[in-house]
Amino acid sequence: MRSPWIEGKATLAERMQAHQQIGAPVPDAQMPPYMESFLSHLRLLVGVPFDYLVPDARLLPTESIRFFYLDRSWTDRLVDGAIAVGKIGSREQAHHQAQAPQVSRQLDLTERQVRGLQRGKVTFENVRALPINGAAQVITGFLLRSKAVSGWPHMDIRAYDKVLARNFDPDTPDSKSHQLRTLRLERLAPAVMLALFEGIPRMVMCEEPHHGVQFGVSGEGNKLTLLRRNQSGVAFDLPKSKEVVVPLRAGGKRVVHVAALRQALTDAATQPIPPNAGTGTMPAQNGAGAFAIEMLDLPWRQRFQGDGAKPEFTGNGLYVSDFKVVAKALDPKVTLTVKGAGL
Numbered sequence: 001m002r003s004p005w006i007e008g009k010a011t012l013a014e015r016m017q018a019h020q021q022i023g024a025p026v027p028d029a030q031m032p033p034y035m036e037s038f039l040s041h042l043r044l045l046v047g048v049p050f051d052y053l054v055p056d057a058r059l060l061p062t063e064s065i066r067f068f069y070l071d072r073s074w075t076d077r078l079v080d081g082a083i084a085v086g087k088i089g090s091r092e093q094a095h096h097q098a099q100a101p102q103v104s105r106q107l108d109l110t111e112r113q114v115r116g117l118q119r120g121k122v123t124f125e126n127v128r129a130l131p132i133n134g135a136a137q138v139i140t141g142f143l144l145r146s147k148a149v150s151g152w153p154h155m156d157i158r159a160y161d162k163v164l165a166r167n168f169d170p171d172t173p174d175s176k177s178h179q180l181r182t183l184r185l186e187r188l189a190p191a192v193m194l195a196l197f198e199g200i201p202r203m204v205m206c207e208e209p210h211h212g213v214q215f216g217v218s219g220e221g222n223k224l225t226l227l228r229r230n231q232s233g234v235a236f237d238l239p240k241s242k243e244v245v246v247p248l249r250a251g252g253k254r255v256v257h258v259a260a261l262r263q264a265l266t267d268a269a270t271q272p273i274p275p276n277a278g279t280g281t282m283p284a285q286n287g288a289g290a291f292a293i294e295m296l297d298l299p300w301r302q303r304f305q306g307d308g309a310k311p312e313f314t315g316n317g318l319y320v321s322d323f324k325v326v327a328k329a330l331d332p333k334v335t336l337t338v339k340g341a342g343l
Helices: 009-017 033-043 072-086 091-118 126-129 148-152 173-177 260-269 288-294 324-329 332-340
Strands: 065-069 139-145 154-161 183-191 192-198 202-205 218-220 223-226 301-305
Touching: 009 072, 033 072, 033 091, 033 126, 091 126, 091 154, 091 183, 139 148, 154 192, 260 288
Parallel strands: none
Antiparallel strands: 065 139, 139 192, 154 202, 183 192, 202 301, 218 223
16 A cells, blocks of 8 residues: 555645645646556556446457547546545645646646556656657557457557558658557457557558468468569569469368479469569579578468448448347337237
């Protein structure tokens, strides 16, 4: 239990000596570090019961993702409710009203450093030394419920304010200049992940961790294909029909025919690559290194981009109930039967 800052007779003496309100610039008027930390974490929904975020499991079914805006008014009222614990009289109420703008401005800065504080990369001394660069921006985020979260708990999540090319490098200066600040990235359950970003993303990328080099092909059943890559291992941006078909041995056991695959890669290297599909050429199949480049199975990457909506709106916009009892009650025969029974 934390010891009180002041107690006993000293409390009364302090109140009698300094009965007036302390101005905002005075250091004594600043929030204690633990209070500032708690309120900034609260602004990012840390400690908020999950039932308040998703009141019904049907709002977040399995293998789904839900994007959202964070309501600033709601989080501000959440902070007011936490501070209200200490407002036991008119004096505390007046102090809160006088200091509320300063508290809000300070939390605008601190909430941007919550992730750094959680990861131990910054301290409160560093945070308070930073200048307050304008008001807080719009906060967006998503909730992901999928086996991918439990399968790759260290999944890499990044958001961008523009749609980048298919094979973009996230470490280039151009990519970093469009990346939005990640305010929170946390697994709430083995298969549920919450992410919050500062700003409105145009593209969100979920990527498998880069733990090692692996080889593989794509496709299902006996229809397996392989991407065509240049000497650096970067895949060309080609349609599915232009990918290399992986030959299989006879017997129906889905065993790759390696010699035939090497010949297929040799034949594909002689085919021209459109200028807009990428740079470079496929390596000549003259050794194990060139074969390994074409067999690369880079970390899985899922992109969510654009507005996510269909070009045209369909339907009348009315809510359609999922309960069969509603459809049954609207049946004309049932209606007549109920009226005939005098109900």
